Amino acid sequence: MQFFDRLGDRIETADSVVSVGLDPDLDRLPESVQDADLPRWQFNRRVIDATHEHAACFKPNAAFYEDPDGWRALEETVAYAHGKDVPVLLDAKRADIGNTARQYARILDDDHGPAVDAITVNPFLGRDALEPFLQREDKGIFVLGRTSNPGGADLQNLELASGEPLYERVVHLADLWNDNGNVGLVVGATAPEELEAIRDLVPDIPFLVPGVGAQGGDAEAAVEHGLADGVGLINSSRGIIFAGEEAADRGEPDAFFDAAGDAAKRLKQRLNRYR
Numbered sequence: 001m002q003f004f005d006r007l008g009d010r011i012e013t014a015d016s017v018v019s020v021g022l023d024p025d026l027d028r029l030p031e032s033v034q035d036a037d038l039p040r041w042q043f044n045r046r047v048i049d050a051t052h053e054h055a056a057c058f059k060p061n062a063a064f065y066e067d068p069d070g071w072r073a074l075e076e077t078v079a080y081a082h083g084k085d086v087p088v089l090l091d092a093k094r095a096d097i098g099n100t101a102r103q104y105a106r107i108l109d110d111d112h113g114p115a116v117d118a119i120t121v122n123p124f125l126g127r128d129a130l131e132p133f134l135q136r137e138d139k140g141i142f143v144l145g146r147t148s149n150p151g152g153a154d155l156q157n158l159e160l161a162s163g164e165p166l167y168e169r170v171v172h173l174a175d176l177w178n179d180n181g182n183v184g185l186v187v188g189a190t191a192p193e194e195l196e197a198i199r200d201l202v203p204d205i206p207f208l209v210p211g212v213g214a215q216g217g218d219a220e221a222a223v224e225h226g227l228a229d230g231v232g233l234i235n236s237s238r239g240i241i242f243a244g245e246e247a248a249d250r251g252e253p254d255a256f257f258d259a260a261g262d263a264a265k266r267l268k269q270r271l272n273r274y275r
Contacts, residue, residue, distance in 0.1 A: 003087070003118055003140035003182055004206055008231045010087060011056045016268040017227065017275070019089065019208065020051050021237025022060040022077060028242055032253030040064065041073035045080055047241050050261035052084040054268045057118075057233050059208075062092040078114035087117040089208070089233070093144060095122040095129040105132035108139045118142060120186055120208070123170050127177055137180040142208045145171050146198060148188025168201065175202045184208055189234070192221030199225040206232040212239075212267070219267075223274035234271055240264050 011017055024040040036042040048058065058081045065074040078088045094104040106112045108119060118140030121130050133141045146156060146167045156167040174183050187198055189211040195218075199207075207226040212219050212234050219234070226232040244259030 002138055004231055007056065007087060011231060014054065014056055015272065016054050016056045017223065017232060017234050017271055018055055018264055018268045019057045019059045019233040019235035020055045020240050020264055021235050022047065022058055022241065023064050023237045025064065030248040030253055030256045038069055038073045038076065040070060041076040044073065044077040046257045047260050048081055048084060050257045051240065051264040052086050054264040055086050057087050057089050059089045059091050059235055062090055075114040078116055089118040089140065090116040091120050093120050093122045095125045097125060097129050101129050102132045105136065108133065108136045120144065123173065130177065134177055134180065137182055139182060140184055141182055142184040142186050143170065143174040145174060145185035146187045146194055148190040148211050171198055171201050175205060178205065186210065189218055189222045192218040195221050195225040204228050208233045208235060210235045212236055219270055220274045223271050236267055240267065
């Protein structure tokens with residue numbers, strides 16, 4: 001079964017399009033896990049326990065795991081999420097040429113821990129750099145399409161000779177690269193008019209829409225334009241996993257993780273009003 005079919009089943013089961021970002025910043029972890037073996041793993045385990053019933057997907061960002069203990073924590077996290085029947089999307093923004101790209105893509109192989117279900121990739125190097133990812137027919141490949149950070153306009157808004165901005169060319173290319181039906185797009189939530197315009201360009205590609213949580217993106221637009229035939233992901237990271245920081249400051253470790261569960265539930269309910 002292809003990734004987007006599995007994701008659709010999970011969305012139906014959980015009645016949710018929430019992607020919970022697992023970005024365990026060591027400087028922000030509660031004291032209750034800081035002294036544990038693999039504190040990032042212990043933190044993620046508690047977050048997964050608190051949020052999995054409201055999660056369509058978990059999205060760890062590779063930047064928070066790129067050291068030996070971090071990689072072990074990521075492997076444990078992926079296995080634990082899979083044990084809860086929740087797919088895992090690694091936010092790694094990978095791309096490179098030749099053998100390097102093939103090595104990066106191994107993280108999608110089932111015989112290679114942590115064997116994630118989907119990954120984000122950077123289209124800047126073109127199709128040959130993404131081919132090792134695109135060939136994994138049963139895995140989801142989310143191409144960076146339009147980001148909402150201020151510097152994104154430096155390149156993404158550049159007008160090509162055809163008259164279209166660069167990000168629109170990327171969107172069209174993602175559609176062309178979707179031979180195996182496994183391509184999605186990353187499109188930020190903080191510019192709803194662009195979300196709508198991109199959806200008009202590619203009506204059938206699911207979006208991963210970051211920025212609805214702490215970044216204050218438009219939840220209604222994210223749902224209306226982010227889903228393709230009901231399938232897509234709306235991500236919140238800090239707004240969920242660190243929702244309980246005040247409880248941690250009060251010395252209430254259980255309340256810290258309860259707050260994460262409550263935040264995921266509230267976001268699910270908020271998004272479901274527009275589904």
